[in-house]
Amino acid sequence: MKKYTLVTILGLGLASASASAQDLVVECLISGTPTQQTLTPHFCYSQTNVPDGGVYFKLKSTKPVADVTWSYGGSAGSWRCNGNSSCFYTVSRHVTYGSVEACVTRVLYTDGTWENANACATGEFWYSGGGPNPLDNKEVE
Numbered sequence: 001m002k003k004y005t006l007v008t009i010l011g012l013g014l015a016s017a018s019a020s021a022q023d024l025v026v027e028c029l030i031s032g033t034p035t036q037q038t039l040t041p042h043f044c045y046s047q048t049n050v051p052d053g054g055v056y057f058k059l060k061s062t063k064p065v066a067d068v069t070w071s072y073g074g075s076a077g078s079w080r081c082n083g084n085s086s087c088f089y090t091v092s093r094h095v096t097y098g099s100v101e102a103c104v105t106r107v108l109y110t111d112g113t114w115e116n117a118n119a120c121a122t123g124e125f126w127y128s129g130g131g132p133n134p135l136d137n138k139e140v141e
Contacts, residue, residue: 023062026104026121028055032091034128042121047128048091055123057087057102067108074100089123097126 027039030046032053037046039058054077059068070081072089075098081087087102103120 024104024107024117024119025060026057026102026119027060028057028102028121028123030055030123030125043123044121045124047126049128051093051096051127052091053125053127054088054090055100055102055125057089057121057123059085059104059107059119061085061107061109064110065107066110068104069106070102071105072100072102074098091125091127095127097124099124 025041027041028044029037029039030044030048030053031037032048032050033046034049035046037044039056039060041060044055057070057072059065065085067083068085069083070087072079072081072087074089075095076092077095077098077100078090078092079087080090081102089100089102091098099122101120101122104117106114106116108114
């Protein structure tokens with residue numbers, strides 16, 4: 001009897017952990033594009049027509065979020081992730097294409113509960129012109 005009770009408790013614990021992890025999704029969209037973009041889960045890609053476009057990442061959760069810990073990386077540029085539900089990457093002017101990833105590693109909810117997470121999204125972009133080409137400004141020696 002003890003064996004069945006332990007298995008039941010472990011099974012319920014795993015079910016609640018997996019249900020919680022499924023409630024977190026990172027969405028992204030590419031900014032600086034010639035067409036309007038919408039947030040998409042896990043992966044986004046587009047050409048940009050400005051040399052300093054970016055990728056916007058947003059955590060989607062079924063529970064109200066108080067604080068988020070992000071990890072991120074990829075192509076050269078700058079990141080602005082301030083502990084809230086969104087994170088923004090700005091392309092460096094010399095980068096004409098690239099791929100960046102942002103992941104949520106920990107979430108604190110407004111009810112005081114928290115969880116470790118591994119919810120990620122990847123954004124891929126390439127500069128197509130339409131604005132000033134960042135490579136045109138190089139000095140000729």
